[in-house]
Amino acid sequence: YILVQPLDLVGDEAYYWDWGRHPAWGYFSKPPLIAWLMALVTNIGGDNAQTIRIAALVLGTGTLILAWQLARDIYGSEPAFWAVAAMALTPGNAASNFVFTIDAPLLFFWCASLLCLWRACHPGPHRLLWALLLVPAIGLGLLSKQMMIVFPLLALVFFATDHELRRRLARPWPWLGLAAALSFLAPVLVWNSRHDWITFTHTAHHFAGRSWHPLDMAGRLLAFAGGQMGLTSPVLWVLLIALFAACTTAFLRLRRPERFLFLFSGPAIMVMLLMTLRQRMNGNWAAVFYPAGFILLAGWAEGRFQAGALSPRLHRWFRPGIALGAALALAAYLLPFVIPHTGLAG
Numbered sequence: 001y002i003l004v005q006p007l008d009l010v011g012d013e014a015y016y017w018d019w020g021r022h023p024a025w026g027y028f029s030k031p032p033l034i035a036w037l038m039a040l041v042t043n044i045g046g047d048n049a050q051t052i053r054i055a056a057l058v059l060g061t062g063t064l065i066l067a068w069q070l071a072r073d074i075y076g077s078e079p080a081f082w083a084v085a086a087m088a089l090t091p092g093n094a095a096s097n098f099v100f101t102i103d104a105p106l107l108f109f110w111c112a113s114l115l116c117l118w119r120a121c122h123p124g125p126h127r128l129l130w131a132l133l134l135v136p137a138i139g140l141g142l143l144s145k146q147m148m149i150v151f152p153l154l155a156l157v158f159f160a161t162d163h164e165l166r167r168r169l170a171r172p173w174p175w176l177g178l179a180a181a182l183s184f185l186a187p188v189l190v191w192n193s194r195h196d197w198i199t200f201t202h203t204a205h206h207f208a209g210r211s212w213h214p215l216d217m218a219g220r221l222l223a224f225a226g227g228q229m230g231l232t233s234p235v236l237w238v239l240l241i242a243l244f245a246a247c248t249t250a251f252l253r254l255r256r257p258e259r260f261l262f263l264f265s266g267p268a269i270m271v272m273l274l275m276t277l278r279q280r281m282n283g284n285w286a287a288v289f290y291p292a293g294f295i296l297l298a299g300w301a302e303g304r305f306q307a308g309a310l311s312p313r314l315h316r317w318f319r320p321g322i323a324l325g326a327a328l329a330l331a332a333y334l335l336p337f338v339i340p341h342t343g344l345a346g
Contacts, residue, residue, distance in 0.1 A: 002053045002098070007336045009049050012101045017042070017052065026191030029202045033143035034102045052100045059104040060097030063291070064088055066111035070118060071295040074257045075304045082322070083298035087291060089326035092231035094333055096287065102145045103287055109141035110288040113151055114264060117158075121165060135177050139184030146203055147288060150268065152178055158263050162256060207279065220276040227283040228269075232290065233325030235317055240293050242314070243300055243307055244270060250308035258296065258305055265293030 009017060019027050020038025027035060037055060045051030064084050071080035087093055096103050116134035120127055141148035159165045159174070168174055192199050211217075229237045244266035247254060254262065268289045272281050300307050301318035339345055 001333065002050055002057060005098075005336050006340065007049070009052065010099055013049075013052060013099060016101065017047070024191065025187040026195065026199060028198055030102055030145060030199070031143045031185075031188055033105055033140060034100075037105060038100075053098055056100035056104045057097050059108045060093065063104075063107045063111050064093075066108070066115050067291045067295065070111070070115045070291075071298065073115075073118060074261070074295065075299040075302065079295075079298045079302040079304055082302060082318070083295045086233075086236055086294045086298060086318075086322050086325065089322055089329050090232050090236075091325075091328045091332040092284075092287065092290075094329045095231075103284055106141060106144040106148060107288060107291070109137050109144055110148065110151065111291050112137040113141060114292060117155055118260065131173075131177065135180045136184075138181035142181065142184050143188070147285065150288075151264075152181065154263050154268075158260055161259060161263075206282075212278065217277045220280055221273065224273065224276045224281045224283065228286060230328070231283055231287075233321045233328065235321030235324050236294075236297065239301075239314060239317060239321060240265075240269075240297055242310055243297055244293075246307040246310035247296075253308075255305065257299070258307075261292045261296035261299075265289045265291075265296060269293070 016030075016034045017038050019032075019035035020042060023035060023039050024032060026032055038052065041051055041055045045054070064087060067087060068080050068084045071083040075083075096107060113134060116130045116137050120131035120134055124130075138148065138151055141151065156169075159169055188199070225237075232240075244262070247258065247262045247266055248270075251259070251262070266289075269286050272286055275281055297318065299305060300310075301315045303312075303315070306312070
Protein backbone atom coordinates (compact mmCIF):
# COMPACT_ATOMS: atom_id res chain seq x y z
CA TYR A 1 0.00 0.00 0.00
CA ILE A 2 2.79 2.42 0.91
CA LEU A 3 4.46 1.76 -2.45
CA VAL A 4 1.35 2.41 -4.57
CA GLN A 5 -0.54 5.15 -2.67
CA PRO A 6 -0.40 8.56 -4.43
CA LEU A 7 0.16 10.94 -1.49
CA ASP A 8 3.32 12.95 -0.95
CA LEU A 9 4.27 13.92 2.60
CA VAL A 10 1.53 15.67 4.56
CA GLY A 11 2.29 18.93 6.35
CA ASP A 12 3.46 17.49 9.67
CA GLU A 13 5.65 14.89 7.95
CA ALA A 14 7.33 17.57 5.85
CA TYR A 15 7.84 19.65 9.00
CA TYR A 16 9.58 16.79 10.83
CA TRP A 17 11.51 15.80 7.68
CA ASP A 18 12.97 19.29 7.60
CA TRP A 19 13.93 18.92 11.25
CA GLY A 20 15.73 15.72 10.28
CA ARG A 21 17.91 17.72 7.91
CA HIS A 22 19.12 19.74 10.93
CA PRO A 23 19.67 17.34 13.87
CA ALA A 24 19.60 19.09 17.23
CA TRP A 25 18.80 18.45 20.91
CA GLY A 26 15.50 20.28 20.70
CA TYR A 27 12.99 21.92 18.36
CA PHE A 28 10.26 24.53 18.42
CA SER A 29 7.23 22.40 19.25
CA LYS A 30 8.25 18.81 20.08
CA PRO A 31 11.08 16.74 21.58
CA PRO A 32 13.79 15.66 19.14
CA LEU A 33 13.32 11.92 18.60
CA ILE A 34 11.13 12.29 15.49
CA ALA A 35 13.84 14.42 13.86
CA TRP A 36 16.53 11.90 14.70
CA LEU A 37 14.39 9.09 13.25
CA MET A 38 13.73 11.13 10.11
CA ALA A 39 17.47 11.67 9.69
CA LEU A 40 18.13 7.95 10.24
CA VAL A 41 15.59 6.59 7.76
CA THR A 42 16.31 9.14 5.02
CA ASN A 43 20.05 8.49 5.31
CA ILE A 44 19.31 4.79 4.83
CA GLY A 45 16.60 4.93 2.16
CA GLY A 46 16.78 8.43 0.71
CA ASP A 47 14.45 11.43 0.74
CA ASN A 48 11.20 9.88 -0.47
CA ALA A 49 7.74 9.35 0.99
CA GLN A 50 7.94 5.56 0.79
CA THR A 51 11.04 5.32 2.98
CA ILE A 52 9.55 7.68 5.55
CA ARG A 53 6.20 5.85 5.65
CA ILE A 54 7.87 2.44 6.08
CA ALA A 55 9.30 3.78 9.36
CA ALA A 56 5.74 4.46 10.56
CA LEU A 57 4.70 0.96 9.49
CA VAL A 58 7.59 -0.69 11.37
CA LEU A 59 6.83 1.23 14.56
CA GLY A 60 3.09 0.60 14.22
CA THR A 61 3.61 -3.13 13.75
CA GLY A 62 5.86 -3.15 16.82
CA THR A 63 3.13 -1.36 18.79
CA LEU A 64 0.60 -4.07 17.91
CA ILE A 65 3.06 -6.84 18.85
CA LEU A 66 3.76 -5.24 22.23
CA ALA A 67 0.03 -4.77 22.90
CA TRP A 68 -0.63 -8.41 21.96
CA GLN A 69 2.06 -9.62 24.36
CA LEU A 70 0.63 -7.52 27.19
CA ALA A 71 -2.92 -8.73 26.49
CA ARG A 72 -1.75 -12.35 26.32
CA ASP A 73 0.09 -12.00 29.64
CA ILE A 74 -3.06 -10.65 31.30
CA TYR A 75 -5.96 -12.49 29.65
CA GLY A 76 -4.57 -15.22 27.39
CA SER A 77 -4.29 -15.70 23.64
CA GLU A 78 -7.91 -15.39 22.47
CA PRO A 79 -8.70 -12.05 24.20
CA ALA A 80 -5.26 -10.86 23.05
CA PHE A 81 -6.22 -11.60 19.44
CA TRP A 82 -9.47 -9.63 19.74
CA ALA A 83 -7.76 -6.76 21.56
CA VAL A 84 -5.23 -6.34 18.77
CA ALA A 85 -7.95 -6.77 16.13
CA ALA A 86 -9.87 -3.93 17.81
CA MET A 87 -6.72 -1.78 17.73
CA ALA A 88 -5.57 -2.64 14.22
CA LEU A 89 -8.91 -2.39 12.41
CA THR A 90 -9.53 1.30 12.98
CA PRO A 91 -9.00 4.45 10.89
CA GLY A 92 -6.73 5.81 13.62
CA ASN A 93 -4.40 2.84 13.32
CA ALA A 94 -4.48 3.10 9.53
CA ALA A 95 -3.31 6.70 9.82
CA SER A 96 -0.66 6.14 12.52
CA ASN A 97 0.89 3.26 10.53
CA PHE A 98 0.97 5.38 7.39
CA VAL A 99 1.78 8.97 8.39
CA PHE A 100 5.15 9.25 10.11
CA THR A 101 4.65 11.79 12.88
CA ILE A 102 5.40 11.87 16.60
CA ASP A 103 2.49 9.53 17.39
CA ALA A 104 4.19 6.50 15.82
CA PRO A 105 7.22 6.43 18.18
CA LEU A 106 5.11 7.63 21.11
CA LEU A 107 2.65 4.73 20.77
CA PHE A 108 5.51 2.24 20.38
CA PHE A 109 7.36 3.36 23.50
CA TRP A 110 4.13 3.78 25.48
CA CYS A 111 3.16 0.15 24.77
CA ALA A 112 6.74 -0.96 25.48
CA SER A 113 6.54 0.83 28.83
CA LEU A 114 3.19 -0.81 29.63
CA LEU A 115 4.61 -4.27 28.93
CA CYS A 116 7.83 -3.65 30.87
CA LEU A 117 5.96 -2.22 33.86
CA TRP A 118 3.48 -5.10 34.00
CA ARG A 119 6.21 -7.76 33.79
CA ALA A 120 8.42 -5.93 36.28
CA CYS A 121 5.57 -5.97 38.81
CA HIS A 122 5.12 -9.75 38.76
CA PRO A 123 7.38 -12.63 39.83
CA GLY A 124 9.45 -14.14 37.07
CA PRO A 125 13.02 -15.02 36.14
CA HIS A 126 13.48 -11.82 34.16
CA ARG A 127 11.65 -9.32 36.37
CA LEU A 128 14.80 -7.25 36.99
CA LEU A 129 15.51 -7.14 33.24
CA TRP A 130 12.01 -5.79 32.55
CA ALA A 131 12.46 -3.18 35.26
CA LEU A 132 15.72 -2.06 33.65
CA LEU A 133 14.14 -1.96 30.17
CA LEU A 134 11.37 0.23 31.54
CA VAL A 135 13.85 3.10 31.99
CA PRO A 136 14.82 3.55 28.29
CA ALA A 137 11.24 2.80 27.21
CA ILE A 138 9.94 5.74 29.25
CA GLY A 139 12.98 7.86 28.39
CA LEU A 140 12.61 7.41 24.64
CA GLY A 141 8.87 8.02 24.98
CA LEU A 142 9.67 11.34 26.66
CA LEU A 143 11.87 12.19 23.68
CA SER A 144 8.93 11.37 21.36
CA LYS A 145 6.17 13.59 22.72
CA GLN A 146 5.29 15.57 25.83
CA MET A 147 2.28 13.30 26.53
CA MET A 148 4.69 10.61 27.80
CA ILE A 149 5.17 12.58 31.04
CA VAL A 150 1.74 11.25 32.05
CA PHE A 151 3.03 7.65 32.09
CA PRO A 152 5.20 7.89 35.26
CA LEU A 153 2.37 9.72 37.03
CA LEU A 154 -0.11 6.95 36.20
CA ALA A 155 2.46 4.34 37.24
CA LEU A 156 2.78 6.01 40.64
CA VAL A 157 -1.01 6.00 41.02
CA PHE A 158 -1.06 2.30 40.10
CA PHE A 159 1.56 1.51 42.74
CA ALA A 160 -0.16 3.68 45.35
CA THR A 161 -3.52 1.93 44.85
CA ASP A 162 -2.09 -1.60 45.09
CA HIS A 163 -1.53 -2.97 48.61
CA GLU A 164 1.47 -5.13 47.66
CA LEU A 165 3.14 -2.70 45.25
CA ARG A 166 2.67 0.31 47.53
CA ARG A 167 5.37 -1.03 49.83
CA ARG A 168 7.88 -0.80 46.98
CA LEU A 169 7.51 2.97 46.96
CA ALA A 170 9.30 3.02 50.30
CA ARG A 171 12.40 1.63 48.60
CA PRO A 172 14.83 3.75 46.55
CA TRP A 173 14.71 1.67 43.35
CA PRO A 174 11.44 2.97 41.83
CA TRP A 175 12.56 6.56 42.42
CA LEU A 176 16.03 5.94 41.00
CA GLY A 177 14.43 4.37 37.92
CA LEU A 178 12.14 7.37 37.53
CA ALA A 179 15.09 9.75 37.85
CA ALA A 180 17.03 7.75 35.24
CA ALA A 181 14.08 7.90 32.82
CA LEU A 182 13.61 11.63 33.35
CA SER A 183 17.34 12.18 32.75
CA PHE A 184 16.68 11.50 29.05
CA LEU A 185 15.19 15.00 28.98
CA ALA A 186 18.38 16.68 30.23
CA PRO A 187 19.71 17.65 26.75
CA VAL A 188 16.25 18.91 25.77
CA LEU A 189 16.10 21.09 28.88
CA VAL A 190 19.57 22.50 28.19
CA TRP A 191 18.58 23.27 24.59
CA ASN A 192 15.37 24.98 25.73
CA SER A 193 17.22 27.03 28.32
CA ARG A 194 19.28 28.43 25.44
CA HIS A 195 16.22 29.11 23.26
CA ASP A 196 13.87 30.98 25.61
CA TRP A 197 12.07 27.75 26.66
CA ILE A 198 10.25 27.85 23.34
CA THR A 199 8.96 24.25 23.47
CA PHE A 200 7.38 24.90 26.87
CA THR A 201 5.81 28.13 25.65
CA HIS A 202 4.37 26.35 22.63
CA THR A 203 3.03 23.47 24.76
CA ALA A 204 1.38 25.87 27.22
CA HIS A 205 -0.45 27.45 24.29
CA HIS A 206 -2.40 24.18 23.84
CA PHE A 207 -4.02 24.69 27.23
CA ALA A 208 -5.16 28.26 26.80
CA GLY A 209 -8.81 28.67 27.78
CA ARG A 210 -11.56 29.19 25.27
CA SER A 211 -15.16 30.40 25.30
CA TRP A 212 -17.44 29.21 28.10
CA HIS A 213 -20.58 29.81 26.06
CA PRO A 214 -22.83 26.73 26.39
CA LEU A 215 -23.10 26.23 22.64
CA ASP A 216 -19.31 26.45 22.23
CA MET A 217 -18.80 23.98 25.08
CA ALA A 218 -21.30 21.54 23.61
CA GLY A 219 -19.75 21.94 20.17
CA ARG A 220 -16.25 21.13 21.41
CA LEU A 221 -17.48 18.12 23.40
CA LEU A 222 -19.41 16.70 20.44
CA ALA A 223 -16.53 17.39 18.06
CA PHE A 224 -14.03 15.55 20.24
CA ALA A 225 -16.37 12.63 20.99
CA GLY A 226 -17.35 12.35 17.33
CA GLY A 227 -13.72 12.45 16.28
CA GLN A 228 -12.83 9.66 18.71
CA MET A 229 -15.68 7.54 17.36
CA GLY A 230 -14.41 8.12 13.84
CA LEU A 231 -10.81 7.28 14.71
CA THR A 232 -11.76 4.06 16.53
CA SER A 233 -15.23 2.64 15.92
CA PRO A 234 -18.48 4.24 17.11
CA VAL A 235 -19.65 0.98 18.71
CA LEU A 236 -16.32 0.20 20.40
CA TRP A 237 -15.95 3.76 21.66
CA VAL A 238 -19.39 3.77 23.29
CA LEU A 239 -18.65 0.38 24.87
CA LEU A 240 -15.32 1.75 26.15
CA ILE A 241 -16.93 4.78 27.76
CA ALA A 242 -19.57 2.56 29.39
CA LEU A 243 -16.83 0.21 30.62
CA PHE A 244 -14.80 3.13 32.00
CA ALA A 245 -17.86 4.39 33.88
CA ALA A 246 -18.46 0.92 35.35
CA CYS A 247 -14.81 0.57 36.38
CA THR A 248 -14.87 4.00 38.01
CA THR A 249 -17.79 3.10 40.25
CA ALA A 250 -16.30 -0.32 41.09
CA PHE A 251 -12.65 0.82 41.27
CA LEU A 252 -11.97 -0.41 44.81
CA ARG A 253 -13.20 -3.89 43.84
CA LEU A 254 -11.16 -4.20 40.65
CA ARG A 255 -8.49 -6.85 40.44
CA ARG A 256 -4.92 -5.76 39.71
CA PRO A 257 -5.10 -6.45 35.91
CA GLU A 258 -8.28 -4.42 35.47
CA ARG A 259 -7.02 -1.64 37.72
CA PHE A 260 -3.76 -1.47 35.73
CA LEU A 261 -5.48 -1.30 32.35
CA PHE A 262 -8.15 1.11 33.55
CA LEU A 263 -5.67 3.56 35.09
CA PHE A 264 -3.69 3.72 31.84
CA SER A 265 -6.79 4.40 29.75
CA GLY A 266 -10.08 5.47 31.31
CA PRO A 267 -9.24 8.44 33.57
CA ALA A 268 -7.24 10.29 30.90
CA ILE A 269 -9.90 9.90 28.21
CA MET A 270 -12.64 10.97 30.61
CA VAL A 271 -10.57 13.99 31.71
CA MET A 272 -10.09 14.96 28.07
CA LEU A 273 -13.85 14.83 27.55
CA LEU A 274 -14.26 17.22 30.49
CA MET A 275 -11.47 19.48 29.21
CA THR A 276 -13.41 20.05 25.99
CA LEU A 277 -15.75 22.18 28.08
CA ARG A 278 -12.99 24.83 28.32
CA GLN A 279 -10.84 24.28 25.22
CA ARG A 280 -10.46 22.42 21.95
CA MET A 281 -8.78 19.02 22.19
CA ASN A 282 -6.88 17.49 19.27
CA GLY A 283 -8.14 14.04 18.35
CA ASN A 284 -4.72 12.37 18.46
CA TRP A 285 -4.02 13.45 22.05
CA ALA A 286 -5.95 10.45 23.37
CA ALA A 287 -4.19 7.90 21.14
CA VAL A 288 -1.84 6.44 23.76
CA PHE A 289 -4.71 5.61 26.11
CA TYR A 290 -6.50 3.28 23.71
CA PRO A 291 -4.13 0.25 23.76
CA ALA A 292 -4.80 -0.43 27.46
CA GLY A 293 -8.45 0.45 26.91
CA PHE A 294 -8.90 -2.02 24.07
CA ILE A 295 -7.18 -4.77 26.07
CA LEU A 296 -9.52 -4.05 28.97
CA LEU A 297 -12.51 -4.07 26.61
CA ALA A 298 -11.46 -7.38 25.04
CA GLY A 299 -11.00 -8.97 28.46
CA TRP A 300 -14.48 -7.87 29.49
CA ALA A 301 -16.10 -8.86 26.18
CA GLU A 302 -14.47 -12.32 26.29
CA GLY A 303 -15.79 -12.89 29.82
CA ARG A 304 -12.52 -12.62 31.75
CA PHE A 305 -14.07 -10.26 34.32
CA GLN A 306 -17.35 -8.56 35.22
CA ALA A 307 -17.52 -4.77 35.22
CA GLY A 308 -19.84 -3.79 38.04
CA ALA A 309 -23.34 -3.04 36.86
CA LEU A 310 -22.44 -3.13 33.15
CA SER A 311 -24.67 -5.72 31.55
CA PRO A 312 -22.90 -8.79 30.10
CA ARG A 313 -25.50 -8.72 27.32
CA LEU A 314 -23.52 -5.86 25.80
CA HIS A 315 -20.73 -8.36 25.01
CA ARG A 316 -22.46 -9.20 21.75
CA TRP A 317 -21.72 -5.73 20.36
CA PHE A 318 -17.94 -6.11 20.69
CA ARG A 319 -17.18 -8.09 17.52
CA PRO A 320 -19.68 -6.15 15.35
CA GLY A 321 -17.92 -3.03 16.66
CA ILE A 322 -14.62 -4.41 15.37
CA ALA A 323 -16.25 -5.14 12.00
CA LEU A 324 -17.51 -1.55 11.79
CA GLY A 325 -14.04 -0.28 12.64
CA ALA A 326 -12.62 -2.48 9.88
CA ALA A 327 -15.07 -0.98 7.37
CA LEU A 328 -14.07 2.54 8.41
CA ALA A 329 -10.38 1.61 8.19
CA LEU A 330 -10.91 0.26 4.66
CA ALA A 331 -12.58 3.54 3.73
CA ALA A 332 -9.58 5.41 5.14
CA TYR A 333 -7.21 3.33 3.01
CA LEU A 334 -9.31 4.02 -0.11
CA LEU A 335 -9.60 7.79 0.40
CA PRO A 336 -6.20 8.73 -1.08
CA PHE A 337 -7.24 7.06 -4.33
CA VAL A 338 -10.79 8.45 -4.38
CA ILE A 339 -10.31 12.08 -3.33
CA PRO A 340 -8.38 13.20 -6.46
CA HIS A 341 -11.44 12.26 -8.54
CA THR A 342 -13.95 14.16 -6.39
CA GLY A 343 -12.74 17.73 -6.80
CA LEU A 344 -11.68 17.75 -3.12
CA ALA A 345 -7.95 17.28 -3.66
CA GLY A 346 -5.94 19.38 -1.25
